[in-house]
Amino acid sequence: MPAEPTGDQTPVPSYTLAGWREWVSLPGLGVPWVKAKLDTGARTSAIHAFDLVEEEVDGQRWVSFSIHPWQGTDEDAVSARCPVLDVREVRSSSGHAEERYVVPMEITLLERTVTAEMTLSRRDEMGFRMLVGREALRQGYAVDPGRSYLGPRPPVAVRRRNRGR
Numbered sequence: 206m207p208a209e210p211t212g213d214q215t216p217v218p219s220y221t222l223a224g225w226r227e228w229v230s231l232p233g234l235g236v237p238w239v240k241a242k243l244d245t246g247a248r249t250s251a252i253h254a255f256d257l258v259e260e261e262v263d264g265q266r267w268v269s270f271s272i273h274p275w276q277g278t279d280e281d282a283v284s285a286r287c288p289v290l291d292v293r294e295v296r297s298s299s300g301h302a303e304e305r306y307v308v309p310m311e312i313t314l315l316e317r318t319v320t321a322e323m324t325l326s327r328r329d330e331m332g333f334r335m336l337v338g339r340e341a342l343r344q345g346y347a348v349d350p351g352r353s354y355l356g357p358r359p360p361v362a363v364r365r366r367n368r369g370r
């Protein structure tokens with residue numbers, strides 16, 4: 206006969222299950238869909254950014270930049286401007302180190318919106334224009350490396366556009 210539960214039970218953790226790649230949105234930038242790789246090996250998140258220009262506004266550092274939300278194309282560039290949280294040396298998976306701006310960015314992943322520290326870097330040659338790293342994922346996500354696209358997907362026309370069709 207099983208033991209009766211006691212009042213000292215550890216609560217079950219609350220998290221959202223995600224696949225190793227998901228569609229996310231960037232509500233603060235007005236970007237409804239970006240394909241992202243969820244990378245538990247990366248501490249911070251990263252997004253493909255170009256035309257970076259630093260400026261000072263009321264004594265605070267800001268950076269203006271543009272992003273390409275679609276894989277493999279330069280179409281539909283989106284301009285953005287964010288406060289600079291930090292400039293960090295980030296080492297890529299290949300071992301190359303570079304200084305990157307770190308900005309706060311809201312991301313909506315699996316219908317939940319969290320604020321992530323996002324590094325800005327050139328990712329146009331990478332398989333994904335965006336990585337979601339551990340610091341963002343620890344806000345209530347668990348990643349199943351054997352599954353993909355567990356969350357909402359854009360309409361078929363948008364998915365085809367992302368593949369360049």
